[in-house]
Amino acid sequence: MPRILTGWQPDAGLRAAARSRAVLLGALACAAPAGATDLAIVGARIIPAPDAAPIGNGVILVDDGRIEAVGSAGEVAVPDGVPRLEVDGQVIVAGFWNSHMHLLGEAYKDVARQPAGRLAAVLQEQYGHWGFTTVFDLASFGGDAPALKRRIEAGEVRGPRVLSVGMPFFPLDGTPVYTRQLLEEAGVPSPEVASAEEGRARAIRQLDEGLDGVKLFTGAILGRDGVKLMDAPVAAAVGRVARAPGKPVFAHPTTVRGMEIAIDGGANVLAHTTPADGPWSDGIVARLVRDDVAVVPTLAMFEIEIRREQAPPAVVERFVGNGQQQVAALAAAGGTVLFGTDAGYVEAFDTTRELQLLAATGLDWRQILASLTTAPAGFFGEGAQRGRIEPGAVADLVILGASPEQDATAFADVVHTLRGGKSIYSREAGAGPSR
Ligand SMILES: [Zn+2]
Missing domain, CATH: 2.30.40.10 (Urease, subunit C, domain 1)
Structure with a gap:
């Protein structure tokens, strides 16, 4: 009919x-x-x-x-x-929840003044089209996320529920190489943190502005200069501010050492796996499970990134394979996997490839459904509602x-x-x- x-x-x-x-x-x-x-x-x-x-x-x-x-x-x-x-x-x-995306790009610039219909159309194409009813923005320019949240919650713009960490916390002299141009074009100073006190004060301010968590770059990629780790006391100071009222602390770890600084500092969600640093040992997986640290795999994003560097197919396979080993090991140990795509950073909104790569790790459809629904809802304290x-x-x-x-x-x-x-x-x- x-x-x-x-x-x-x-x-x-x-x-x-x-x-x-x-x-x-x-x-x-x-x-x-x-x-x-x-x-x-x-x-x-x-x-x-x-x-x-x-x-x-x-x-x-x-x-x-x-x-x-x-x-x-x-x-x-x-x-x-x-x-x-x-x-x-x-x-x-x-x-569905997308536990790692970004409100970045033309559509979200000066979001308070964008026509409501245009914003709704973009949100529909980028997120509604893929089943997302809640999205977690893991770094955008200050003010954009709160403004968009207000417009959506007021019913003026139709779209998914938006949660956001706002501006991330970078290590001192640790602005990730791929964010430099973005910051320059926007005329925004890099959100590096010089001291624990500075980190603490900014975390308090951002949460007071209505943001929903914080994000630490405990391992920032500097290109040829390697990886800049965040000082442990800075990570801990920011982490404490967010965890006190039960807000999530996301971390971009890059390496296993970056993971350890993150977890020691109170981070409870890794925004990525760490494919550049080889497979995860049983020890690090056990630590993630014991400390209830969730992981957002973002496997398709890594595949896009490594292909962009024109790596030969065997290198692509090994790199993405590391991420898949990490997801499989975490899931087998009973850890929490949250679905996320890093959309907005990569111009890839279609979730098909991430679903394929997750399925290829051995996760069954129920585990993948959990990563899209019950796992994030429960992890972010909304299991009774969503x-x-x-x-x-x-x-x-x-x-x-x-x-x-x-x-x-x-x-x-x-x-x-x-x-x-x-x-x-x-x-x-x-x-x-x-x-
Ligand atoms: Zn991201």
Whole structure:
């Protein structure tokens, strides 16, 4: 049957509603009486969570941005008059987290003054299109992230929920080689930290501005000059400020020594694996697990970077293979893997390659789904609200065109992305290329 909801992207959807009998947008736009169901999503196979049994011919009821009920069509009745999104043959999973991206690039410059429609279109193409309902910006220019967060949370710009660390902390004389041009063009002084006291004061200021964590470059890549490590007391001073109120401390480690400085300093998320430094030993993996340090692999980004240097295929394979060994060893030891792409730093928003590389490490589709949903939600303290499709949870949902149970790249085959029960991406609205 034809899907009732044609053109369910905000603008196109409103136009469609105005000229046809499509009622959904109208129903969503009118304030529904409290307690009334706003939307029923029917017909899909529902995978409520990585550790839950899939539900065939499922129904999800959404009320006021939250999941009211979930179950099979035989268990959950759709009340009369409720707008229906018919998604027969499709698969629903919880909204994805991208735990490493950047609000960098033309679209986010002077973000407070960018037209709302343009920002929404960019966010839709870069993140909604790939199922992300929450994104963690791991370094952008001061002020951009708070301004974008405000506009999204006010409902003025439609997009994923944005969390951000704002400006990162670089070691003294340790501005990473690949950030120099960016900083110069923006006319922004490098965020190097000269002392523990300076780091502490800036961390307090940034968290007061409403940022959601901090990021330490404990091992900064200087190109021919090697790797500049952060002084341990500086890392510890910044780390303490963020960890006290329970905010995450991300680290860019580059080497195993950079990892150790990070963990000693209280970092609890490695923003990358460390493929340049060879495979991880059992000892370092055990330390990550014992200290509950999560890792964002960013394997596809490393592949892009090493290819950019025109490395021969055997070198590319060994380099990316190191990262894959690290992910496999961490997962086998029970550690936490968080999905992230470093999008915005690399112009690669399509998640397919990262999914392929993760699957090739031996992670199964449930572990990959966990890295996209339950693992970040739990790790960042929102496990009761997000990451699973269950009554009471926020209605952050991804509707896939195929099932990831056969092939994990189906997590990139996104038909609709809903954040809090509202569309932030719909393939049918012509919001992106069909696959
Ligand atoms: Zn990054």
